[in-house]
Every structure is written in C-alpha cells, then in structure tokens.
Amino acid sequence: MNKNIGHYKKINQGSNILNNNLDITRLESIKNANSSKKVYDSTARMEDYLEVIFELVQNKGYATTVDISKYLNVRSPSVTKMVQRLDENGLLEYEKYRGIRLTEKGIQIAISTRKKHELLSEFFRLIGVDKETADKDAEGLEHHLHPESIKKLEKFVNFLKKNQELFNN
Amino acid sequence: MNKNIGHYKKINQGSNILNNNLDITRLESIKNANSSKKVYDSTARMEDYLEVIFELVQNKGYATTVDISKYLNVRSPSVTKMVQRLDENGLLEYEKYRGIRLTEKGIQIAISTRKKHELLSEFFRLIGVDKETADKDAEGLEHHLHPESIKKLEKFVNFLKKNQELFNN
DNA sequence: AAATAATGTTAGATTATACTAACATTTATT
DNA sequence: AATAAATGTTAGTATAATCTAACATTATTT
Numbered sequence: 001m002n003k004n005i006g007h008y009k010k011i012n013q014g015s016n017i018l019n020n021n022l023d024i025t026r027l028e029s030i031k032n033a034n035s036s037k038k039v040y041d042s043t044a045r046m047e048d049y050l051e052v053i054f055e056l057v058q059n060k061g062y063a064t065t066v067d068i069s070k071y072l073n074v075r076s077p078s079v080t081k082m083v084q085r086l087d088e089n090g091l092l093e094y095e096k097y098r099g100i101r102l103t104e105k106g107i108q109i110a111i112s113t114r115k116k117h118e119l120l121s122e123f124f125r126l127i128g129v130d131k132e133t134a135d136k137d138a139e140g141l142e143h144h145l146h147p148e149s150i151k152k153l154e155k156f157v158n159f160l161k162k163n164q165e166l167f168n169n
Numbered sequence: 170m171n172k173n174i175g176h177y178k179k180i181n182q183g184s185n186i187l188n189n190n191l192d193i194t195r196l197e198s199i200k201n202a203n204s205s206k207k208v209y210d211s212t213a214r215m216e217d218y219l220e221v222i223f224e225l226v227q228n229k230g231y232a233t234t235v236d237i238s239k240y241l242n243v244r245s246p247s248v249t250k251m252v253q254r255l256d257e258n259g260l261l262e263y264e265k266y267r268g269i270r271l272t273e274k275g276i277q278i279a280i281s282t283r284k285k286h287e288l289l290s291e292f293f294r295l296i297g298v299d300k301e302t303a304d305k306d307a308e309g310l311e312h313h314l315h316p317e318s319i320k321k322l323e324k325f326v327n328f329l330k331k332n333q334e335l336f337n338n
Numbered sequence: 339a340a341a342t343a344a345t346g347t348t349a350g351a352t353t354a355t356a357c358t359a360a361c362a363t364t365t366a367t368t
Numbered sequence: 369a370a371t372a373a374a375t376g377t378t379a380g381t382a383t384a385a386t387c388t389a390a391c392a393t394t395a396t397t398t
Contacts, residue, residue, distance in 0.1 A: 027224045027240050033308035034242040055196045065346055071196055073203040078386055080347055097346060097393055124318055127325040133315045139202035140313030146302045149293055156296040159336050166335060167328050234376055247356055249377055266363055
C-alpha cells in the first residue's frame with residue numbers, strides 16, 4: 001500500500017467537493033455526444049477511399065490501386081483490402097486484377113463527402129485560414145458533420161461570400 | 170476472364186480521357202491532407218478520455234473508472250486499459266485500484282481539447298445549429314483542427330458574437 | 339515471344355479500441 | 369467482523385486499419 005496516495009476517493013485533484021451542486025453540463029454534453037456514436041466509425045475511412053476513387057474516375061476514367069494508394073498515402077495492400085470491403089458493402093464493384101467501378105450508392109457517398117470537404121475548406125478560407133491548412137482540416141472534419149450543421153454552414157458560407165467586407169481577418 | 174469487363178484500364182467510368190490537361194487540384198489537396206505522417210502526442214480517443222477525466226476531476230475532485238465509462242459510453246475494462254496507456258504516455262499517473270491523477274501534460278491536452286470543443290459548439294450555435302447537434306459535432310471535430318484554424322475561428326466567433334444581428338439564420 | 343517491369347493480391351503481423359467473462363479489491367451493510 | 373455489493377482489473381477475443389514480405393498477374397520492352 002502506498003501511503004502517499006491513501007484511500008481511493010481521496011485522490012483529489014481538482015476544485016473541492018464543497019461545491020455540491022455540480023455543474024455537470026459539460027459532462028452531460030460529452031455523454032450525450034458519445035452515447036449514440038460508435039467509436040469505430042468505419043465509414044469515415046471508407047468515405048476517404050470513395051472520395052479519392054471518385055476523383056480519379058472523374059479525372060482519368062478509372063482508379064488503379066497504385067493511384068489510390070498514392071493519394072491516400074497508404075500502401076497498395078491496404079487499398080486492395082479496403083476495396084474488397086467497399087465491394088462487400090455495395091459501394092463499388094471489384095474484380096480482381098481488373099478494376100473497380102463505383103456503384104450509384106458509392107458515387108452518392110463520394111459526392112456528398114466531396115461537397116462537405118469543399119464547404120469546410122471554403123469556410124476556413126473565408127475566415128482567413130490558408131488554403132493548405134483549410135484543406136487539411138476539411139479532410140479531418142468532413143466525416144463528422146451532422147446534416148443540420150451542413151445545411152446551416154452552407155447558408156452561412158453563402159452569406160459570408162456575399163458579405164466578405166464585414167469580416168476582414 | 171469476364172469478357173464483360175475486359176482490359177484493366179478500360180474500366181472507364183467517368184468523364185473521358187480526352188481531357189488531357191487533368192484538373193487534379195482536388196486530388197492534390199487530398200494527397201496533401203493525407204501526406205503528413207502522423208506524429209501524434211495523443212490520439213483522438215486519448216483526448217476524449219482526458220477531457221472526461223479532467224471534467225470529472227473538476228466536478229468531483231476525482232475520476233473513477235465507472236464514471237469515466239459512463240460518460241464515454243464504454244465498459245470499464247476499456248477504461249482501465251486506456252488509463253494504463255495514458256499513464257505509459259505520461260498524461261496521468263495511475264495506481265491500480267487507487268486512482269488516477271492527471272499530469273501537467275495531461276491537463277494541458279484536456280484543457281486544449283475542451284477549448285476547441287467549446288469554440289466549435291459555440292460557432293455552430295451561432296449559425297443556428299441546435300445545442301445538442303452542435304455539441305455532438307463539436308465532439309467529432311475537436312480533434313481535427315489545426316492551431317491556425319483554431320485561432321482564426323476564435324477571432325471569427327468573437328466577431329460573430331458582437332455582430333449577431335448581421336446573420337439571422 | 340521471352341524477359342523485365344509494373345501493378346495487384348494474399349498472408350501474416352501490429353496497433354488502437356472495444357467487448358465479455360472471470361477474478362480481485364474495496365466499500366457498504368448487516 | 370462477516371457478508372454482500374460495488375468497483376476495478378486481467379485475460380482473451382474481435383474489428384478496422386495499417387504494414388512488410390512473398391507471390392501472382394498484367395503490361396512493356398527488347
């Protein structure tokens with residue numbers, strides 16, 4: 001027994017317990033935010049792949065394993081693995097050694113992801129963030145937006161574009 | 170061989186290859202966003218735990234396994250495991266069956282995470298997103314913001330608060 | 339068309355996070 | 369103080385995503 005620490009609940013670090021009416025609003029917010037979501041939001045990464053595949057198809061007409069791996073900065077076996085999973089999920093059709101074709105569902109997800117990306121990136125640029133950072137952040141955020149937030153952000157970005165003189169960073 | 174698909178590169182889905190000067194700006198953005206190797210101090214999930222632990226310590230003076238698990242919506246063994254990892258990373262001090270104490274480094278990460286959360290949540294509320302959704306999205310986004318974006322968003326939110334009449338959603 | 343290069347896939351390992359079941363310790367109740 | 373309840377931990381399993389090494393297929397060069 002480490003006498004320096006003592007009884008469990010006595011490991012007391014913060015403001016005192018004197019304050020009995022706890023302000024747990026923040027904790028409740030966190031709880032609420034964590035209550036429904038799965039931590040392994042496997043769709044986030046799938047969306048990344050779909051987005052890149054879609055862009056490649058747009059640009060070159062097809063998406064190869066090597067190209068996908070290049071733009072996502074992963075190795076080719078990772079691409080093969082994910083592509084097989086996307087196929088199992090009906091987001092694309094995969095034929096070994098031959099190629100892939102996005103399904104309608106896959107295309108919809110890709111487009112929606114791209115739209116979020118563009119929206120976020122545009123917003124950050126509007127408030128003065130440099131393009132590179134804006135893009136990087138947009139990439140990180142695009143999977144975590146509620147439809148309502150997207151709608152509101154769209155409206156807001158539209159407003160902002162028309163009134164850029166209001167806020168000069 | 171599936172004759173329906175044919176030669177690899179002929180799986181051609183998008184706009185034609187005719188367009189030789191490819192617009193790969195979007196792809197380059199994605200590539201850039203994914204290129205920086207992840208040299209992280211703490212993962213997103215670690216930050217979640219630190220945030221909850223910090224809040225609990227603030228409110229009750231200590232953070233128990235059960236409470237942490239409750240607010241993060243995970244089971245207690247997951248908490249124990251993560252707490253041990255946070256200890257290994259020097260973000261808190263853990264003593265089996267006795268309790269935990271955040272280190273200075275852990276506190277800094279928790280505070281910074283909380284600030285981002287508050288900032289994002291406030292922003293979403295300012296543009297008309299309801300509190301619950303704002304919180305949920307903030308929780309998802311808070312780990313993915315570049316310091317520059319935070320700074321700019323702070324400035325912007327301050328401006329917005331002082332000029333709420335400008336944008337009425 | 340044979341040899342070489344490029345590309346794609348499989349197998350097996352690794353890390354992060356989570357879970358359940360079983361067990362250990364601490365706290366509360368009688 | 370003995371028992372029961374609550375809390376905390378370990379062990380073992382699962383999934384998502386990644387990697388390297390080895391192998392397979394397709395494309396290019398000679």
